[in-house]
Amino acid sequence: MRIGITSPVVTAVPGVHSPWERTAGIEELGVVAEAADRLGFHHLTCSEHVAVPADIAEQRGGTYWDPLATFGYLAARTSRIRFATQVLVLGYHHPLAVAKRYGTLDRVSDGRLVLGLGVGSLEEEFRLLGADFEERGAIADDALAALRASLSRREPAHHGEHFDYEGFVVEPHAVQDRVPLWIGGRTPRSLRRAVAHGDGWVPFGLSLDRLREMVDAASLPENFEVVLSAGRPLDPTGDADRASKALRKAWQAGATLVGVSLAAESASHYVEQLEALAGIAGLSGRPGTTPVREGRA
Incomplete structure:
Protein backbone atom coordinates (compact mmCIF):
# COMPACT_ATOMS: atom_id res chain seq x y z
CA MET A 1 0.00 0.00 0.00
CA ARG A 2 1.13 3.48 -0.88
CA ILE A 3 -0.22 6.85 0.19
CA GLY A 4 -1.13 9.85 -1.91
CA ILE A 5 -1.99 13.28 -0.59
CA THR A 6 -5.16 15.16 -1.48
CA SER A 7 -3.43 18.48 -1.98
CA PRO A 8 -4.34 21.35 0.31
CA VAL A 9 -4.92 24.91 -0.99
CA VAL A 10 -5.92 23.89 -4.55
CA THR A 11 -9.56 23.26 -3.62
CA ALA A 12 -11.81 24.72 -0.94
CA VAL A 13 -14.59 22.20 -0.40
CA PRO A 14 -16.77 23.20 2.59
CA GLY A 15 -16.13 21.02 5.61
CA VAL A 16 -12.91 19.57 4.23
CA HIS A 17 -10.36 22.35 3.80
CA SER A 18 -8.72 24.05 6.80
CA PRO A 19 -9.02 27.81 7.51
CA TRP A 20 -5.31 28.48 6.83
CA GLU A 21 -5.78 27.41 3.21
CA ARG A 22 -8.02 30.40 2.46
CA THR A 23 -5.08 32.81 2.43
CA ALA A 24 -2.36 30.34 1.40
CA GLY A 25 -0.78 30.49 -2.03
CA ILE A 26 1.73 28.79 -4.25
CA GLU A 27 4.63 29.16 -1.82
CA GLU A 28 2.80 27.30 0.94
CA LEU A 29 1.72 24.64 -1.54
CA GLY A 30 5.30 24.31 -2.71
CA VAL A 31 6.53 23.76 0.84
CA VAL A 32 3.96 20.98 1.30
CA ALA A 33 4.91 19.38 -2.03
CA GLU A 34 8.61 19.41 -1.19
CA ALA A 35 7.93 17.72 2.15
CA ALA A 36 5.66 15.07 0.59
CA ASP A 37 8.32 14.42 -2.05
CA ARG A 38 11.08 14.09 0.55
CA LEU A 39 9.05 11.75 2.76
CA GLY A 40 8.14 9.30 0.02
CA PHE A 41 4.44 9.90 -0.56
CA HIS A 42 3.17 8.58 -3.88
CA HIS A 43 1.28 11.49 -5.41
CA LEU A 44 -0.37 14.88 -5.05
CA THR A 45 -3.76 15.68 -6.55
CA CYS A 46 -5.42 18.58 -8.31
CA SER A 47 -9.02 18.66 -9.53
CA GLU A 48 -10.60 20.37 -12.52
CA HIS A 49 -13.54 22.75 -12.69
CA VAL A 50 -13.54 25.70 -15.04
CA ALA A 51 -16.47 27.58 -13.54
CA GLN A 59 -21.86 22.84 -1.48
CA ARG A 60 -18.94 21.85 -3.74
CA GLY A 61 -16.77 24.87 -3.24
CA GLY A 62 -15.73 27.33 -5.88
CA THR A 63 -11.92 27.18 -5.65
CA TYR A 64 -10.29 24.80 -8.14
CA TRP A 65 -6.75 25.55 -9.22
CA ASP A 66 -5.89 24.59 -12.78
CA PRO A 67 -4.03 21.24 -12.68
CA LEU A 68 -1.69 21.90 -15.58
CA ALA A 69 -0.37 25.23 -14.29
CA THR A 70 -0.21 23.97 -10.70
CA PHE A 71 1.64 20.75 -11.48
CA GLY A 72 4.01 22.47 -13.88
CA TYR A 73 5.16 24.67 -11.00
CA LEU A 74 5.36 21.83 -8.49
CA ALA A 75 7.35 19.69 -10.91
CA ALA A 76 10.18 22.23 -10.65
CA ARG A 77 10.21 21.95 -6.84
CA THR A 78 10.13 18.17 -6.57
CA SER A 79 11.89 15.18 -8.07
CA ARG A 80 9.98 11.95 -7.32
CA ILE A 81 6.38 12.47 -6.29
CA ARG A 82 3.74 11.90 -8.96
CA PHE A 83 1.05 14.35 -10.05
CA ALA A 84 -2.49 12.97 -10.35
CA THR A 85 -5.31 14.92 -11.95
CA GLN A 86 -8.31 13.95 -9.84
CA VAL A 87 -10.03 14.33 -12.16
CA LEU A 88 -10.02 15.93 -15.61
CA VAL A 89 -13.48 15.92 -17.19
CA LEU A 90 -13.13 14.10 -20.50
CA GLY A 91 -16.00 15.93 -22.19
CA TYR A 92 -14.29 19.30 -21.79
CA HIS A 93 -11.27 18.42 -23.96
CA HIS A 94 -10.25 16.97 -27.30
CA PRO A 95 -8.03 13.92 -26.61
CA LEU A 96 -5.14 15.40 -28.57
CA ALA A 97 -5.33 18.58 -26.49
CA VAL A 98 -4.91 16.43 -23.38
CA ALA A 99 -2.14 14.41 -25.02
CA LYS A 100 -0.23 17.57 -25.95
CA ARG A 101 -0.69 19.60 -22.77
CA TYR A 102 -0.31 16.82 -20.26
CA GLY A 103 2.26 15.04 -22.40
CA THR A 104 4.34 18.19 -22.05
CA LEU A 105 3.83 18.02 -18.28
CA ASP A 106 5.00 14.41 -18.33
CA ARG A 107 8.10 15.54 -20.20
CA VAL A 108 8.99 18.40 -17.87
CA SER A 109 8.33 16.27 -14.76
CA ASP A 110 10.43 13.38 -16.09
CA GLY A 111 7.55 10.93 -16.35
CA ARG A 112 5.58 11.64 -13.18
CA LEU A 113 2.11 12.19 -14.65
CA VAL A 114 -0.98 10.21 -13.63
CA LEU A 115 -4.09 11.14 -15.60
CA GLY A 116 -7.17 10.85 -13.45
CA LEU A 117 -10.19 11.14 -15.72
CA GLY A 118 -13.94 11.32 -15.27
CA VAL A 119 -17.19 11.57 -17.20
CA GLY A 120 -18.40 14.65 -15.30
CA SER A 121 -21.72 15.48 -13.66
CA LEU A 122 -22.08 19.27 -13.52
CA GLU A 123 -24.57 19.98 -16.31
CA GLU A 124 -24.32 23.77 -16.05
CA GLU A 125 -20.58 23.64 -16.63
CA PHE A 126 -21.02 21.39 -19.67
CA ARG A 127 -23.50 23.89 -21.11
CA LEU A 128 -21.19 26.81 -20.40
CA LEU A 129 -18.31 25.16 -22.24
CA GLY A 130 -20.43 24.00 -25.16
CA ALA A 131 -19.89 20.33 -24.26
CA ASP A 132 -22.48 17.60 -24.81
CA PHE A 133 -23.95 16.57 -21.45
CA GLU A 134 -26.45 13.92 -22.65
CA GLU A 135 -23.86 11.95 -24.63
CA ARG A 136 -21.03 12.44 -22.15
CA GLY A 137 -20.68 8.74 -21.32
CA ALA A 138 -20.24 7.61 -24.92
CA ILE A 139 -17.94 10.56 -25.63
CA ALA A 140 -15.85 9.70 -22.57
CA ASP A 141 -15.46 6.08 -23.66
CA ASP A 142 -14.26 7.15 -27.11
CA ALA A 143 -11.97 9.77 -25.57
CA LEU A 144 -10.42 7.14 -23.30
CA ALA A 145 -9.73 4.87 -26.24
CA ALA A 146 -8.28 7.82 -28.13
CA LEU A 147 -6.03 8.79 -25.25
CA ARG A 148 -4.75 5.26 -24.84
CA ALA A 149 -3.91 5.21 -28.56
CA SER A 150 -2.38 8.69 -28.57
CA LEU A 151 -0.42 9.36 -25.38
CA SER A 152 3.33 8.81 -25.74
CA ARG A 153 3.12 8.83 -29.55
CA ARG A 154 4.55 11.42 -31.92
CA GLU A 155 2.07 10.57 -34.69
CA PRO A 156 -1.07 9.27 -32.97
CA ALA A 157 -4.04 7.78 -34.77
CA HIS A 158 -7.55 6.97 -33.64
CA HIS A 159 -10.72 6.28 -35.57
CA GLY A 160 -13.79 6.36 -33.35
CA GLU A 161 -17.37 7.51 -33.32
CA HIS A 162 -16.64 10.91 -31.76
CA PHE A 163 -12.91 11.39 -32.45
CA ASP A 164 -11.26 10.53 -35.76
CA TYR A 165 -7.73 11.62 -36.65
CA GLU A 166 -4.51 10.50 -38.27
CA GLY A 167 -1.54 12.20 -39.92
CA PHE A 168 -0.83 14.79 -37.21
CA VAL A 169 2.36 15.28 -35.20
CA VAL A 170 2.07 15.84 -31.43
CA GLU A 171 5.43 17.00 -30.11
CA PRO A 172 6.36 17.02 -27.30
CA HIS A 173 4.43 14.04 -26.02
CA ALA A 174 4.52 11.95 -22.85
CA VAL A 175 7.81 10.22 -22.04
CA GLN A 176 6.20 7.33 -20.16
CA ASP A 177 5.53 4.37 -22.41
CA ARG A 178 2.15 4.01 -20.73
CA VAL A 179 0.80 6.98 -18.81
CA PRO A 180 -1.39 5.64 -15.96
CA LEU A 181 -5.08 6.39 -16.49
CA TRP A 182 -7.20 6.37 -13.33
CA ILE A 183 -10.94 6.56 -13.85
CA GLY A 184 -13.12 8.34 -11.31
CA GLY A 185 -16.69 7.42 -10.42
CA ARG A 186 -18.95 5.70 -7.94
CA THR A 187 -20.91 3.20 -10.03
CA PRO A 188 -20.20 -0.34 -11.22
CA ARG A 189 -20.13 1.12 -14.72
CA SER A 190 -17.27 3.44 -13.75
CA LEU A 191 -15.31 0.44 -12.47
CA ARG A 192 -16.00 -1.47 -15.69
CA ARG A 193 -14.86 1.58 -17.66
CA ALA A 194 -11.67 1.72 -15.60
CA VAL A 195 -10.95 -1.97 -16.19
CA ALA A 196 -11.65 -1.67 -19.93
CA HIS A 197 -9.72 1.53 -20.62
CA GLY A 198 -7.58 2.43 -17.62
CA ASP A 199 -5.00 1.39 -15.08
CA GLY A 200 -6.89 2.28 -11.92
CA TRP A 201 -10.16 3.33 -10.31
CA VAL A 202 -10.69 6.35 -8.04
CA PRO A 203 -14.15 6.00 -6.46
CA PHE A 204 -15.84 8.56 -4.22
CA GLY A 205 -18.93 8.85 -2.05
CA LEU A 206 -19.19 5.12 -1.21
CA SER A 207 -18.84 3.27 2.07
CA LEU A 208 -15.81 1.03 2.52
CA ASP A 209 -18.11 -1.98 2.84
CA ARG A 210 -19.68 -1.21 -0.53
CA LEU A 211 -16.26 -0.64 -2.06
CA ARG A 212 -15.08 -4.01 -0.76
CA GLU A 213 -18.10 -5.67 -2.40
CA MET A 214 -17.46 -3.97 -5.73
CA VAL A 215 -13.74 -4.77 -5.74
CA ASP A 216 -14.36 -8.41 -4.82
CA ALA A 217 -16.96 -8.77 -7.58
CA ALA A 218 -14.69 -7.34 -10.27
CA SER A 219 -12.08 -9.19 -12.26
CA LEU A 220 -9.20 -6.74 -11.96
CA PRO A 221 -6.13 -6.86 -14.20
CA GLU A 222 -2.68 -7.36 -12.74
CA ASN A 223 -1.20 -4.14 -11.29
CA PHE A 224 -4.58 -2.40 -11.45
CA GLU A 225 -4.76 0.42 -8.89
CA VAL A 226 -7.69 0.84 -6.51
CA VAL A 227 -7.31 4.31 -5.00
CA LEU A 228 -9.49 4.66 -1.90
CA SER A 229 -9.89 7.60 0.45
CA ALA A 230 -9.01 7.33 4.12
CA GLY A 231 -12.07 9.46 4.88
CA ARG A 232 -12.34 12.72 6.76
CA PRO A 233 -9.11 14.67 7.37
CA LEU A 234 -6.63 12.83 9.57
CA ASP A 235 -4.71 14.33 12.50
CA PRO A 236 -1.60 12.13 12.77
CA THR A 237 0.10 14.27 15.42
CA GLY A 238 -3.03 14.51 17.56
CA ASP A 239 -4.60 11.08 16.99
CA ALA A 240 -2.10 8.64 15.58
CA ASP A 241 -4.29 5.65 16.44
CA ARG A 242 -7.18 6.89 14.30
CA ALA A 243 -4.83 7.66 11.43
CA SER A 244 -3.41 4.14 11.55
CA LYS A 245 -6.87 2.59 11.70
CA ALA A 246 -8.06 4.68 8.75
CA LEU A 247 -5.17 3.42 6.61
CA ARG A 248 -5.89 -0.18 7.57
CA LYS A 249 -9.61 0.12 6.86
CA ALA A 250 -8.91 1.43 3.37
CA TRP A 251 -6.45 -1.40 2.76
CA GLN A 252 -8.98 -3.96 3.99
CA ALA A 253 -11.54 -2.51 1.57
CA GLY A 254 -9.24 -3.35 -1.32
CA ALA A 255 -7.03 -0.28 -1.72
CA THR A 256 -3.68 -0.55 -3.42
CA LEU A 257 -3.26 3.21 -2.89
CA VAL A 258 -4.81 5.32 -0.15
CA GLY A 259 -5.66 8.99 -0.65
CA VAL A 260 -5.33 11.06 2.50
CA SER A 261 -6.53 14.51 3.56
CA LEU A 262 -4.85 16.09 6.57
CA ALA A 263 -6.10 18.57 9.15
CA ALA A 264 -3.68 21.41 9.84
CA GLU A 265 -3.45 24.97 11.15
CA SER A 266 -0.72 26.23 8.81
CA ALA A 267 1.63 25.05 6.10
CA SER A 268 4.33 24.27 8.67
CA HIS A 269 1.81 22.29 10.73
CA TYR A 270 0.80 20.44 7.57
CA VAL A 271 4.43 19.41 7.08
CA GLU A 272 4.49 18.14 10.69
CA GLN A 273 1.36 16.12 9.93
CA LEU A 274 3.04 14.65 6.84
CA GLU A 275 6.08 13.67 8.90
CA ALA A 276 3.91 12.03 11.54
CA LEU A 277 1.87 10.16 8.92
CA ALA A 278 5.04 8.94 7.22
CA GLY A 279 6.17 7.56 10.57
CA ILE A 280 2.84 5.84 11.22
CA ALA A 281 2.82 4.30 7.75
CA GLY A 282 6.47 3.34 7.79
CA LEU A 283 7.45 5.31 4.69
CA SER A 284 11.14 5.12 4.01
CA GLY A 285 11.66 8.42 2.25
CA ARG A 286 11.03 7.02 -1.21
CA PRO A 287 7.73 6.41 -3.01
CA GLY A 288 7.01 2.79 -2.13
CA THR A 289 5.14 0.42 0.14
CA THR A 290 4.10 0.74 3.75
CA PRO A 291 3.77 -2.08 6.30
CA VAL A 292 0.16 -1.20 7.20
CA ARG A 293 -1.11 -4.44 5.64
CA GLU A 294 -2.31 -6.58 8.51
CA GLY A 295 -5.84 -7.87 8.45
CA ARG A 296 -6.59 -7.55 4.74
CA ALA A 297 -9.64 -9.65 3.98
Missing part, protein backbone atom coordinates in the same frame (compact mmCIF):
# COMPACT_ATOMS: atom_id res chain seq x y z
CA VAL A 52 -18.88 26.39 -10.84
CA PRO A 53 -22.37 27.93 -10.58
CA ALA A 54 -22.56 30.17 -7.52
CA ASP A 55 -25.36 28.22 -5.84
CA ILE A 56 -23.57 24.89 -6.36
CA ALA A 57 -20.29 26.36 -5.09
CA GLU A 58 -21.91 26.65 -1.66
Whole structure:
Protein backbone atom coordinates (compact mmCIF):
# COMPACT_ATOMS: atom_id res chain seq x y z
CA MET A 1 0.00 0.00 0.00
CA ARG A 2 1.13 3.48 -0.88
CA ILE A 3 -0.22 6.85 0.19
CA GLY A 4 -1.13 9.85 -1.91
CA ILE A 5 -1.99 13.28 -0.59
CA THR A 6 -5.16 15.16 -1.48
CA SER A 7 -3.43 18.48 -1.98
CA PRO A 8 -4.34 21.35 0.31
CA VAL A 9 -4.92 24.91 -0.99
CA VAL A 10 -5.92 23.89 -4.55
CA THR A 11 -9.56 23.26 -3.62
CA ALA A 12 -11.81 24.72 -0.94
CA VAL A 13 -14.59 22.20 -0.40
CA PRO A 14 -16.77 23.20 2.59
CA GLY A 15 -16.13 21.02 5.61
CA VAL A 16 -12.91 19.57 4.23
CA HIS A 17 -10.36 22.35 3.80
CA SER A 18 -8.72 24.05 6.80
CA PRO A 19 -9.02 27.81 7.51
CA TRP A 20 -5.31 28.48 6.83
CA GLU A 21 -5.78 27.41 3.21
CA ARG A 22 -8.02 30.40 2.46
CA THR A 23 -5.08 32.81 2.43
CA ALA A 24 -2.36 30.34 1.40
CA GLY A 25 -0.78 30.49 -2.03
CA ILE A 26 1.73 28.79 -4.25
CA GLU A 27 4.63 29.16 -1.82
CA GLU A 28 2.80 27.30 0.94
CA LEU A 29 1.72 24.64 -1.54
CA GLY A 30 5.30 24.31 -2.71
CA VAL A 31 6.53 23.76 0.84
CA VAL A 32 3.96 20.98 1.30
CA ALA A 33 4.91 19.38 -2.03
CA GLU A 34 8.61 19.41 -1.19
CA ALA A 35 7.93 17.72 2.15
CA ALA A 36 5.66 15.07 0.59
CA ASP A 37 8.32 14.42 -2.05
CA ARG A 38 11.08 14.09 0.55
CA LEU A 39 9.05 11.75 2.76
CA GLY A 40 8.14 9.30 0.02
CA PHE A 41 4.44 9.90 -0.56
CA HIS A 42 3.17 8.58 -3.88
CA HIS A 43 1.28 11.49 -5.41
CA LEU A 44 -0.37 14.88 -5.05
CA THR A 45 -3.76 15.68 -6.55
CA CYS A 46 -5.42 18.58 -8.31
CA SER A 47 -9.02 18.66 -9.53
CA GLU A 48 -10.60 20.37 -12.52
CA HIS A 49 -13.54 22.75 -12.69
CA VAL A 50 -13.54 25.70 -15.04
CA ALA A 51 -16.47 27.58 -13.54
CA VAL A 52 -18.88 26.39 -10.84
CA PRO A 53 -22.37 27.93 -10.58
CA ALA A 54 -22.56 30.17 -7.52
CA ASP A 55 -25.36 28.22 -5.84
CA ILE A 56 -23.57 24.89 -6.36
CA ALA A 57 -20.29 26.36 -5.09
CA GLU A 58 -21.91 26.65 -1.66
CA GLN A 59 -21.86 22.84 -1.48
CA ARG A 60 -18.94 21.85 -3.74
CA GLY A 61 -16.77 24.87 -3.24
CA GLY A 62 -15.73 27.33 -5.88
CA THR A 63 -11.92 27.18 -5.65
CA TYR A 64 -10.29 24.80 -8.14
CA TRP A 65 -6.75 25.55 -9.22
CA ASP A 66 -5.89 24.59 -12.78
CA PRO A 67 -4.03 21.24 -12.68
CA LEU A 68 -1.69 21.90 -15.58
CA ALA A 69 -0.37 25.23 -14.29
CA THR A 70 -0.21 23.97 -10.70
CA PHE A 71 1.64 20.75 -11.48
CA GLY A 72 4.01 22.47 -13.88
CA TYR A 73 5.16 24.67 -11.00
CA LEU A 74 5.36 21.83 -8.49
CA ALA A 75 7.35 19.69 -10.91
CA ALA A 76 10.18 22.23 -10.65
CA ARG A 77 10.21 21.95 -6.84
CA THR A 78 10.13 18.17 -6.57
CA SER A 79 11.89 15.18 -8.07
CA ARG A 80 9.98 11.95 -7.32
CA ILE A 81 6.38 12.47 -6.29
CA ARG A 82 3.74 11.90 -8.96
CA PHE A 83 1.05 14.35 -10.05
CA ALA A 84 -2.49 12.97 -10.35
CA THR A 85 -5.31 14.92 -11.95
CA GLN A 86 -8.31 13.95 -9.84
CA VAL A 87 -10.03 14.33 -12.16
CA LEU A 88 -10.02 15.93 -15.61
CA VAL A 89 -13.48 15.92 -17.19
CA LEU A 90 -13.13 14.10 -20.50
CA GLY A 91 -16.00 15.93 -22.19
CA TYR A 92 -14.29 19.30 -21.79
CA HIS A 93 -11.27 18.42 -23.96
CA HIS A 94 -10.25 16.97 -27.30
CA PRO A 95 -8.03 13.92 -26.61
CA LEU A 96 -5.14 15.40 -28.57
CA ALA A 97 -5.33 18.58 -26.49
CA VAL A 98 -4.91 16.43 -23.38
CA ALA A 99 -2.14 14.41 -25.02
CA LYS A 100 -0.23 17.57 -25.95
CA ARG A 101 -0.69 19.60 -22.77
CA TYR A 102 -0.31 16.82 -20.26
CA GLY A 103 2.26 15.04 -22.40
CA THR A 104 4.34 18.19 -22.05
CA LEU A 105 3.83 18.02 -18.28
CA ASP A 106 5.00 14.41 -18.33
CA ARG A 107 8.10 15.54 -20.20
CA VAL A 108 8.99 18.40 -17.87
CA SER A 109 8.33 16.27 -14.76
CA ASP A 110 10.43 13.38 -16.09
CA GLY A 111 7.55 10.93 -16.35
CA ARG A 112 5.58 11.64 -13.18
CA LEU A 113 2.11 12.19 -14.65
CA VAL A 114 -0.98 10.21 -13.63
CA LEU A 115 -4.09 11.14 -15.60
CA GLY A 116 -7.17 10.85 -13.45
CA LEU A 117 -10.19 11.14 -15.72
CA GLY A 118 -13.94 11.32 -15.27
CA VAL A 119 -17.19 11.57 -17.20
CA GLY A 120 -18.40 14.65 -15.30
CA SER A 121 -21.72 15.48 -13.66
CA LEU A 122 -22.08 19.27 -13.52
CA GLU A 123 -24.57 19.98 -16.31
CA GLU A 124 -24.32 23.77 -16.05
CA GLU A 125 -20.58 23.64 -16.63
CA PHE A 126 -21.02 21.39 -19.67
CA ARG A 127 -23.50 23.89 -21.11
CA LEU A 128 -21.19 26.81 -20.40
CA LEU A 129 -18.31 25.16 -22.24
CA GLY A 130 -20.43 24.00 -25.16
CA ALA A 131 -19.89 20.33 -24.26
CA ASP A 132 -22.48 17.60 -24.81
CA PHE A 133 -23.95 16.57 -21.45
CA GLU A 134 -26.45 13.92 -22.65
CA GLU A 135 -23.86 11.95 -24.63
CA ARG A 136 -21.03 12.44 -22.15
CA GLY A 137 -20.68 8.74 -21.32
CA ALA A 138 -20.24 7.61 -24.92
CA ILE A 139 -17.94 10.56 -25.63
CA ALA A 140 -15.85 9.70 -22.57
CA ASP A 141 -15.46 6.08 -23.66
CA ASP A 142 -14.26 7.15 -27.11
CA ALA A 143 -11.97 9.77 -25.57
CA LEU A 144 -10.42 7.14 -23.30
CA ALA A 145 -9.73 4.87 -26.24
CA ALA A 146 -8.28 7.82 -28.13
CA LEU A 147 -6.03 8.79 -25.25
CA ARG A 148 -4.75 5.26 -24.84
CA ALA A 149 -3.91 5.21 -28.56
CA SER A 150 -2.38 8.69 -28.57
CA LEU A 151 -0.42 9.36 -25.38
CA SER A 152 3.33 8.81 -25.74
CA ARG A 153 3.12 8.83 -29.55
CA ARG A 154 4.55 11.42 -31.92
CA GLU A 155 2.07 10.57 -34.69
CA PRO A 156 -1.07 9.27 -32.97
CA ALA A 157 -4.04 7.78 -34.77
CA HIS A 158 -7.55 6.97 -33.64
CA HIS A 159 -10.72 6.28 -35.57
CA GLY A 160 -13.79 6.36 -33.35
CA GLU A 161 -17.37 7.51 -33.32
CA HIS A 162 -16.64 10.91 -31.76
CA PHE A 163 -12.91 11.39 -32.45
CA ASP A 164 -11.26 10.53 -35.76
CA TYR A 165 -7.73 11.62 -36.65
CA GLU A 166 -4.51 10.50 -38.27
CA GLY A 167 -1.54 12.20 -39.92
CA PHE A 168 -0.83 14.79 -37.21
CA VAL A 169 2.36 15.28 -35.20
CA VAL A 170 2.07 15.84 -31.43
CA GLU A 171 5.43 17.00 -30.11
CA PRO A 172 6.36 17.02 -27.30
CA HIS A 173 4.43 14.04 -26.02
CA ALA A 174 4.52 11.95 -22.85
CA VAL A 175 7.81 10.22 -22.04
CA GLN A 176 6.20 7.33 -20.16
CA ASP A 177 5.53 4.37 -22.41
CA ARG A 178 2.15 4.01 -20.73
CA VAL A 179 0.80 6.98 -18.81
CA PRO A 180 -1.39 5.64 -15.96
CA LEU A 181 -5.08 6.39 -16.49
CA TRP A 182 -7.20 6.37 -13.33
CA ILE A 183 -10.94 6.56 -13.85
CA GLY A 184 -13.12 8.34 -11.31
CA GLY A 185 -16.69 7.42 -10.42
CA ARG A 186 -18.95 5.70 -7.94
CA THR A 187 -20.91 3.20 -10.03
CA PRO A 188 -20.20 -0.34 -11.22
CA ARG A 189 -20.13 1.12 -14.72
CA SER A 190 -17.27 3.44 -13.75
CA LEU A 191 -15.31 0.44 -12.47
CA ARG A 192 -16.00 -1.47 -15.69
CA ARG A 193 -14.86 1.58 -17.66
CA ALA A 194 -11.67 1.72 -15.60
CA VAL A 195 -10.95 -1.97 -16.19
CA ALA A 196 -11.65 -1.67 -19.93
CA HIS A 197 -9.72 1.53 -20.62
CA GLY A 198 -7.58 2.43 -17.62
CA ASP A 199 -5.00 1.39 -15.08
CA GLY A 200 -6.89 2.28 -11.92
CA TRP A 201 -10.16 3.33 -10.31
CA VAL A 202 -10.69 6.35 -8.04
CA PRO A 203 -14.15 6.00 -6.46
CA PHE A 204 -15.84 8.56 -4.22
CA GLY A 205 -18.93 8.85 -2.05
CA LEU A 206 -19.19 5.12 -1.21
CA SER A 207 -18.84 3.27 2.07
CA LEU A 208 -15.81 1.03 2.52
CA ASP A 209 -18.11 -1.98 2.84
CA ARG A 210 -19.68 -1.21 -0.53
CA LEU A 211 -16.26 -0.64 -2.06
CA ARG A 212 -15.08 -4.01 -0.76
CA GLU A 213 -18.10 -5.67 -2.40
CA MET A 214 -17.46 -3.97 -5.73
CA VAL A 215 -13.74 -4.77 -5.74
CA ASP A 216 -14.36 -8.41 -4.82
CA ALA A 217 -16.96 -8.77 -7.58
CA ALA A 218 -14.69 -7.34 -10.27
CA SER A 219 -12.08 -9.19 -12.26
CA LEU A 220 -9.20 -6.74 -11.96
CA PRO A 221 -6.13 -6.86 -14.20
CA GLU A 222 -2.68 -7.36 -12.74
CA ASN A 223 -1.20 -4.14 -11.29
CA PHE A 224 -4.58 -2.40 -11.45
CA GLU A 225 -4.76 0.42 -8.89
CA VAL A 226 -7.69 0.84 -6.51
CA VAL A 227 -7.31 4.31 -5.00
CA LEU A 228 -9.49 4.66 -1.90
CA SER A 229 -9.89 7.60 0.45
CA ALA A 230 -9.01 7.33 4.12
CA GLY A 231 -12.07 9.46 4.88
CA ARG A 232 -12.34 12.72 6.76
CA PRO A 233 -9.11 14.67 7.37
CA LEU A 234 -6.63 12.83 9.57
CA ASP A 235 -4.71 14.33 12.50
CA PRO A 236 -1.60 12.13 12.77
CA THR A 237 0.10 14.27 15.42
CA GLY A 238 -3.03 14.51 17.56
CA ASP A 239 -4.60 11.08 16.99
CA ALA A 240 -2.10 8.64 15.58
CA ASP A 241 -4.29 5.65 16.44
CA ARG A 242 -7.18 6.89 14.30
CA ALA A 243 -4.83 7.66 11.43
CA SER A 244 -3.41 4.14 11.55
CA LYS A 245 -6.87 2.59 11.70
CA ALA A 246 -8.06 4.68 8.75
CA LEU A 247 -5.17 3.42 6.61
CA ARG A 248 -5.89 -0.18 7.57
CA LYS A 249 -9.61 0.12 6.86
CA ALA A 250 -8.91 1.43 3.37
CA TRP A 251 -6.45 -1.40 2.76
CA GLN A 252 -8.98 -3.96 3.99
CA ALA A 253 -11.54 -2.51 1.57
CA GLY A 254 -9.24 -3.35 -1.32
CA ALA A 255 -7.03 -0.28 -1.72
CA THR A 256 -3.68 -0.55 -3.42
CA LEU A 257 -3.26 3.21 -2.89
CA VAL A 258 -4.81 5.32 -0.15
CA GLY A 259 -5.66 8.99 -0.65
CA VAL A 260 -5.33 11.06 2.50
CA SER A 261 -6.53 14.51 3.56
CA LEU A 262 -4.85 16.09 6.57
CA ALA A 263 -6.10 18.57 9.15
CA ALA A 264 -3.68 21.41 9.84
CA GLU A 265 -3.45 24.97 11.15
CA SER A 266 -0.72 26.23 8.81
CA ALA A 267 1.63 25.05 6.10
CA SER A 268 4.33 24.27 8.67
CA HIS A 269 1.81 22.29 10.73
CA TYR A 270 0.80 20.44 7.57
CA VAL A 271 4.43 19.41 7.08
CA GLU A 272 4.49 18.14 10.69
CA GLN A 273 1.36 16.12 9.93
CA LEU A 274 3.04 14.65 6.84
CA GLU A 275 6.08 13.67 8.90
CA ALA A 276 3.91 12.03 11.54
CA LEU A 277 1.87 10.16 8.92
CA ALA A 278 5.04 8.94 7.22
CA GLY A 279 6.17 7.56 10.57
CA ILE A 280 2.84 5.84 11.22
CA ALA A 281 2.82 4.30 7.75
CA GLY A 282 6.47 3.34 7.79
CA LEU A 283 7.45 5.31 4.69
CA SER A 284 11.14 5.12 4.01
CA GLY A 285 11.66 8.42 2.25
CA ARG A 286 11.03 7.02 -1.21
CA PRO A 287 7.73 6.41 -3.01
CA GLY A 288 7.01 2.79 -2.13
CA THR A 289 5.14 0.42 0.14
CA THR A 290 4.10 0.74 3.75
CA PRO A 291 3.77 -2.08 6.30
CA VAL A 292 0.16 -1.20 7.20
CA ARG A 293 -1.11 -4.44 5.64
CA GLU A 294 -2.31 -6.58 8.51
CA GLY A 295 -5.84 -7.87 8.45
CA ARG A 296 -6.59 -7.55 4.74
CA ALA A 297 -9.64 -9.65 3.98
